[in-house]
Amino acid sequence: MSTFAIKSNHIVLPNHVDGSGYVLVKDGVIAGVVEEAPQGVEVIDHSDCWVAPGFVDTHIHGFVGRDVMDLDPAGITVICEELARRGTTSWLATTLTASVEQTGQACASVAAAVAAQGDDFVGCRTQGIFLEGPFFTEEHKGAQNPKYLIDPKVEILDSWQEQAGGRIVKSALAPEREGTLDYVRAMGERGVTVALGHTSATYDECLAAVGAGARVFVHTYNGMSDLLHREPGPVGCAMTTPDTYSELICDGMHVHPAACAALVNAKGWEHVALITDCLSCGGLEDGDYFLGELPIELRGGAAYLKGAGNLAGSTLTLAKAVRNVVQWGMVSASQALRMASEIPARSTGIDDRCGLIAEGRLADLVVMDEDLNLVETYVGGRIAR
Numbered sequence: 396m397s398t399f400a401i402k403s404n405h406i407v408l409p410n411h412v413d414g415s416g417y418v419l420v421k422d423g424v425i426a427g428v429v430e431e432a433p434q435g436v437e438v439i440d441h442s443d444c445w446v447a448p449g450f451v452d453t454h455i456h457g458f459v460g461r462d463v464m465d466l467d468p469a470g471i472t473v474i475c476e477e478l479a480r481r482g483t484t485s486w487l488a489t490t491l492t493a494s495v496e497q498t499g500q501a502c503a504s505v506a507a508a509v510a511a512q513g514d515d516f517v518g519c520r521t522q523g524i525f526l527e528g529p530f531f532t533e534e535h536k537g538a539q540n541p542k543y544l545i546d547p548k549v550e551i552l553d554s555w556q557e558q559a560g561g562r563i564v565k566s567a568l569a570p571e572r573e574g575t576l577d578y579v580r581a582m583g584e585r586g587v588t589v590a591l592g593h594t595s596a597t598y599d600e601c602l603a604a605v606g607a608g609a610r611v612f613v614h615t616y617n618g619m620s621d622l623l624h625r626e627p628g629p630v631g632c633a634m635t636t637p638d639t640y641s642e643l644i645c646d647g648m649h650v651h652p653a654a655c656a657a658l659v660n661a662k663g664w665e666h667v668a669l670i671t672d673c674l675s676c677g678g679l680e681d682g683d684y685f686l687g688e689l690p691i692e693l694r695g696g697a698a699y700l701k702g703a704g705n706l707a708g709s710t711l712t713l714a715k716a717v718r719n720v721v722q723w724g725m726v727s728a729s730q731a732l733r734m735a736s737e738i739p740a741r742s743t744g745i746d747d748r749c750g751l752i753a754e755g756r757l758a759d760l761v762v763m764d765e766d767l768n769l770v771e772t773y774v775g776g777r778i779a780r
Contacts, residue, residue: 398422399437399776400429401760405729407447409737409751412729418446420758423775427754441762444770445728448736449484449759450713451750453565453668453743454525454614454642456489456686457675463488464687465675466500471508475518477678479779482714482769484759485522485740485749487565491687492528492539495551502559509562517774520759522745523564526555527613530568530578531593537618538686538700538707539593547578552587563587565743567613569594570604583608588743590642593618594629601632605639611742614672615641615658616650617706634661640742642670645719646711648697652723664730668739669716674698674708718767728767 398421406413406428419426419433432438456463459477461470471488478486488505490498502524509521528539530547545551547568556563566582567590568575579589591604592613612619612633622630633641634657641662645655649672659667671677676684676693683701684691686708690701698707713735720731740750749759758776763769772779 397437398426399439400433401439401441401446401762402432403441403444403446405445407445407729407732407752409753415442418752418758418760420773420776423758423777425752425754425756425758428752441770443765445732445763445767446752447732447761447763448750448752449761449772449774450482450735451485451522451739451745452478452483452671452673452713453487453739454489454527454670455486455673456491456708457677458673459678460675462675463505464491464493464497464501466497466504468504468508468511471505471521472512472518475512475516475521476779478519479517479772479774481712482761482772483519483712484761484772484774485520485745487523487525487743488521489525489527492531492536492543493687494543498526498529499555499558502555502563506558506560506562517777517779520749520774521562522749523743524559524562525565525567526563527567528593530572532569532571532595534595535569535593535618535620537593537705538689538691540688546573547575549578549581552578552582556585564745565590565611567592569596570600570609571596575604576607579604579607579609586744591629595620596629598627598631601629602636605632605636610639611668612639612641614644614649614670616654617644634658637662637666640666640668640738642668644672644709644711645669645716646696646709647719649706649709652725655720656723656725659725664726664734665738667734668742669713669720669731669735670739671711671713671716672708673711677710677712714761714763714767714769717763721767732763
C-alpha cells in the first residue's frame with residue numbers, strides 16, 4: 396500500500412481540533428499528524444474540509460434492504476459496504492427482540508460475515524454485536540416483538556456469546572426485569588457494556604442498575620417513560636449520572652431538537668453518543684417493509700409500525716445527524732464529529748480500535764466540507780467507493 400498525507404485546516408483529534416496540518420498515512424495506518432508537509436509523498440489537499448475519525452454507529456440494525464436479523468452473512472457484508480460509502484467506518488451489528496434460537500443464529504451470521512470479509516475488505520468494520528433485547532418491558536416495547544420478551548439470564552448471554560465468537564460487546568435491558576442487578580454485574584465481569592432501555596423503570600431502579608455497572612441509555616427519550624418532576628424515570632437518571640452515556644437519535648423526528656439540546660446541556664456533549672437506530676429500509680424509497688416479523692411503513696424518512704402508527708426506527712445516517720446537531724445550534728462542528736465517532740466508541744469500550752485519529756490507528760477517516768457534506772471516506776487508507 397502507498398504512503399500519502401491529507402492536508403487540512405481542521406483535523407479532529409481526541410482532545411482538540413488541530414490547526415493546519417497533515418494526517419500521514421502509511422500502509423493503511425496513521426503514521427502521525429504533523430505540521431509541516433511531509434517530503435516525498437502524495438499530498439491530498441482538503442485544506443478547507445474537516446478531517447475526522449470515521450463515524451462509529453453503535454446502534455444500527457440494517458441498511459439498503461438488509462438486516463442483521465436476516466441471518467445472512469452476505470447481507471451483513473452489503474450493509475458494511477454501503478455504510479462505508481456514507482461515512483460510517485465502524486458499527487455494532489444490532490439485533491432485535493427475537494427468540495433465543497434466532498438471536499443466537501443472528502450472532503453466528505455476524506461472526507460468519509466477519510470471517511468471510513478478509514483483510515482486503517473495504518467496508519465498515521464490524522466492531523461487535525449489540526443485543527437490543529429481548530430483556531425489555533411490555534409497556535415500552537416499541538417495535539420489539541412482545542412475544543419474545545424475557546428476563547435477563549447470564550447463561551443465555553453466554554450461549555449467544557459462544558455463537559458470536561466472543562463478539563457481543565453491548566447488551567440492553569429494562570432494569571425493572573427480575574435478575575437485572577446480577578446480570579449487570581456478570582456482564583461487567585465479561586466485559587460487556589450494559590445499556591438501559593425499552594423500560595418503565597423508576598429513577599431508583601435505573602440508578603441501582605447504574606450503580607451495578609450499567610453505563611448507556613438506549614436511544615434516550617424513546618422507548619422509556621417520560622421525565623416527570625416527581626418521578627424522573629430513565630430520562631432523569633440519564634441526565635443526572637455524569638459517568639453514563641446517552642444514545643440520541645437526531646433526525647428531528649424521534650426527539651425534538653429542543654429536547655436533544657436539553658440532554659446535551661444536562662450531560663455535556665462528551666457523554667452523548669449520536670446513533671442512527673437505522674433499519675433495513677434505510678437508503679430505500681418510501682413504502683412497506685418488515686422489521687423482523689413486524690410490518691412497517693417508511694414515509695418521509697421515518698419508519699412506523701403498521702396499524703399502531705408509532706415510530707419503529709430511523710433511516711438516518713451519522714453524516715446527516717452530525718449536520719443536524721450543528722444546524723440546530725447544539726454543538727460546534729468538531730464536537731458533533733466527535734459525538735459521532737469518539738464518544739460512541741468510548742461509550743461501548745471499543746475506543747481502543749476505532750473513533751480516534753492517533754498514530755498507530757487504522758486510517759479510518761471521513762472528509763467533510765465546510766457545510767458538513769461528506770466528501771470522502773477512507774477505510775484503512777483506501778477510499779470507500
